[in-house]
Structure formats: structure tokens, C-alpha cells
Amino acid sequence: MKKKIVLGIAIVLSVASIFTACSKSENSGEDESLKYVQEKKEFILGLDDSFPPMGFKDESGEIVGFDIDMAKEVTSRMGVELKLQAIDWDSKVLSLDKKDIDCIWNGLTITEERKENIEFSNAYLENRQVIIVLADSTIDTKADLKDKVVSVQAGSSGKDAVSGESDVLDTFKELREFSNYTEALMDLSAGRTDAVVIDEIVGRYYMSKKAGEYKVASEDFGGEEYGIGFRKGELLLAEEVNKILQEMKEDGTSAKISEKWFGEDIVK
Known part of the structure; x- marks a missing residue:
């Protein structure tokens, strides 16, 4: 009888130890983000490929941009x-x-709301959410947007910035959302939209391609910073990228990339 009881206890303890081991393995929270990328020898960068000059398709269909050149250098150093x-x-x-x-490496604005779901790198660029209108428009302030059709990109920090100022938003005739800013600016050029709230870095790039067509209003929807987004809790991968970005800043590599796209070094 005692042998059977002892054997039963042994089996229960054995099964319990197996479940405990599995539970520890599943819930240890061990961060293998850097190891994951290193072992598959591939780093997949997600982007909106119509977001110049950060990441976009050139005339030949190749994805190019400031963020792309920065990422190429980072991944080269990561091997x-x-x-x-x-x-x-x-x-x-x-x-x-x-x-x-x-x-996500594509002019991604760091916000408190996004921090709830995304692990961010250190900020590497500063930006503003500006109001772009046609050159002959009388719109110059947020008050001038009353009864106007204003456009943003869906899911963008521009939309968040506008939504965060409900007293201004409530005066709009309509807040129109587009899948990308190329479409939003085309709508503005066609006269179907009165203004576009857009990242200043992106907006000024578009303006440089169509000199004299647009202008920037004197008021904006606030300043912000760009960061690289990783899965929540994946600190080791974020730290490795931060380390390499700092090395690139110190050895002048990031300055050269910035000068290529912006004509000056604007990297933080």
C-alpha cells in the first residue's frame, strides 16, 4: 500500500514539475528579439512606401529614402x-x-498612446505637424480652418494631432482621411480639399518638387520626434539599434546620410 502511495506521489510531483518547467519557459519573458533577427540573418523593415523622403518608391520602383539608407547601414553593421x-x-x-x-522605421512619431503597444528606439529626428495649403489660399491659422475640408493620412500622427485639438476639429466642415499623403496632396491640388495636416519633413519634400504650388501656414499642430518601433518588450533589439545609431552619429555616417536627403545634418 505504501509503495503505491509513494509511486502515486512521485507521478504527481513529476507531472507538476513538467508543467512548472513549461510555465517558466512560456512566461519567463526572456527577450530573444536580437537573437531572433541574428539567427534568421534578416531584418524586416515595415513602411508606408509612399512617404518621401523617409521611405518611398523612386521612378524605377526601388524603395529609397533617408530611413532606408540609415537602416541599410545599421543592418550592415549588425551583419x-x-x-x-x-x-x-x-x-x-x-x-x-x-x-x-x-x-516600423518610416518617420514614426513617438507618442504616449503608441508607447502602450510599441517599444521605441531613441528619438533620431524632430518634426512638426504643419498645415499645407495652396499658394493662393487665405488659410494661415487654425482658426482659418473653420468650415473647411481638412485632410490627413489614416493612422498618422497628423490625424492624432488634429483629433487632440477637439475645439479646432469641431469647426471643420470635414476631416477627410487618405491611405497616404500623395493622395491627400493630389486632392488639395484638385481643389477638393482646403488643407492637409502633414509631417513637416514630408510636406516640405513634396513642396520642393512642385515649387510655387503650396505654402505652409504660420500655425501648426505641434512638435514631435521620430523613433523606430519594435514589438513591445523587445528591448535587446532596440538597444542594439540604438547603439549602432549612436556609433553612426559619432563617426559622421548619419550626418552624411542626412546631408544627402535634407542638405544638412538634422539627426538628433
């Missing part, structure tokens, strides 16, 4: 291959969480 993956910007966090991509 992994860079793969570019166009995503639906409005579903960027879902793409990240599903591991379709390893990061």
Missing part, C-alpha cells in the same frame, strides 16, 4: 540582410505583432 516590406500604415502594430515585420 544581417535588410528586407523592405510595404504595409498598411493603419494596421502597422498588427503587422508588427504578427511578426510580418521586425520594426
